[in-house]
Amino acid sequence: MRYRDLQIQTQRVPPSNARTEGFAWLARAGYITRENQPTKLGEESLSRLKTFFQVDDNRSEKFRRLGLPVIAAEDAEIFFPIPAGPDEILQCPSCHYAAQREAARFQKIPFPAEPKLPLEKILTPECNTIESLANFLNLPKEKTAKALMFTRLLDNKFIFVVVRGDMQMSEAKLTKLVGQVRPATAEEIAKAGAAAGYASPVGLKDALIVVDDLIPQSNNLVAGANQPGFHLLNTNCGRDYKAELIADLVQAKAGDVCINCGQSLSAINASLLTTRSSIRFDAVLSALAEAHHDDKGLSLPKEAAPFNVYLMQLPGKELDTRAAAENLYQAMQKENITVLFDDRDERAGVKFNDADLVGCPLRVTVGEKNLRAGMVELKPRKAAENQLTAISEIVFKIKNAL
Numbered sequence: 001m002r003y004r005d006l007q008i009q010t011q012r013v014p015p016s017n018a019r020t021e022g023f024a025w026l027a028r029a030g031y032i033t034r035e036n037q038p039t040k041l042g043e044e045s046l047s048r049l050k051t052f053f054q055v056d057d058n059r060s061e062k063f064r065r066l067g068l069p070v071i072a073a074e075d076a077e078i079f080f081p082i083p084a085g086p087d088e089i090l091q092c093p094s095c096h097y098a099a100q101r102e103a104a105r106f107q108k109i110p111f112p113a114e115p116k117l118p119l120e121k122i123l124t125p126e127c128n129t130i131e132s133l134a135n136f137l138n139l140p141k142e143k144t145a146k147a148l149m150f151t152r153l154l155d156n157k158f159i160f161v162v163v164r165g166d167m168q169m170s171e172a173k174l175t176k177l178v179g180q181v182r183p184a185t186a187e188e189i190a191k192a193g194a195a196a197g198y199a200s201p202v203g204l205k206d207a208l209i210v211v212d213d214l215i216p217q218s219n220n221l222v223a224g225a226n227q228p229g230f231h232l233l234n235t236n237c238g239r240d241y242k243a244e245l246i247a248d249l250v251q252a253k254a255g256d257v258c259i260n261c262g263q264s265l266s267a268i269n270a271s272l273l274t275t276r277s278s279i280r281f282d283a284v285l286s287a288l289a290e291a292h293h294d295d296k297g298l299s300l301p302k303e304a305a306p307f308n309v310y311l312m313q314l315p316g317k318e319l320d321t322r323a324a325a326e327n328l329y330q331a332m333q334k335e336n337i338t339v340l341f342d343d344r345d346e347r348a349g350v351k352f353n354d355a356d357l358v359g360c361p362l363r364v365t366v367g368e369k370n371l372r373a374g375m376v377e378l379k380p381r382k383a384a385e386n387q388l389t390a391i392s393e394i395v396f397k398i399k400n401a402l
């Protein structure tokens, strides 16, 4: 295609809203707008990527071929690690287990077993948070039970969740277990016989009680008495209430123990590239721009570059360089080489800069001096030097290089 037909707009400076270098280079090279929408040039690149991923074989292997250091997580998700990434994943540095934070599994360490003590109701004024309760009773948070109350969207079932007081519930894990939920209303909480801030599963009506798998191993937890201002000491799952569902329901965090090998998990920010069912091509292109650029512009691999060749001509005084370049343009297309033909009347410096910015794998330059000797310049984007090449051999050389 011709440079002018694509309406390419390159920029001398990065946009002020660039959060990553990859975004800045994509915007400067004219692949995306400031609002992160693909331009015609960007669409060419995305279409190449779609073709590359069309055959649904080993995706991790494909990302390796693209030169992307990706992380394959559980549930067939693939991430690109980047500090500005919106997703938090937990990864084991030893066995490479990885998962999204909300879904990550880890080894839970129960506190030492102790005999079950009798239930006891105590006055706990203004202790409607785990924090205030643990302070008031001078107990560690892991000796408390945290209550969370929801209503299931499907059938309006009241769902009462219990996790240990020092842990955070994972909504992703809960949803996977029981289906979509919303927070229960004050009315629904009252109807089940619970009291917000002082709730426990002891003595509830018509509630689906769901507990984290650490709860049945945790004896004598402090829980609400379902009466404002009161708590129960020594609640025991199985004795004082029955759980309908027992499952892993809490979030892992950095430092927790790897489910596979026992090493500590590390937290990494990342960008999600693929789920089991779909590929986020715009995120893949951003990751590629992050991994493949230098201080002059992009240097995308051929599977993602919008064109194989950046063809440019420098104006001549005696010879018609444009006509020679035009002939090469036709010849390359006949051989299924994709070409971006920069036939603008611009200064050489502008064209060289744009060629580096756009970053096609190969650049071919038609200039008067070399043309006189029947030669053109061939330069791979990642190479430092030009190769003078006979015009008669250029198509062959390009095909070999791709």
Ligand SMILES: [Zn+2]
Binding pocket: 092, 093, 094, 095, 096, 097, 258, 259, 260, 261, 262, 263
């Ligand atoms: Zn591990």
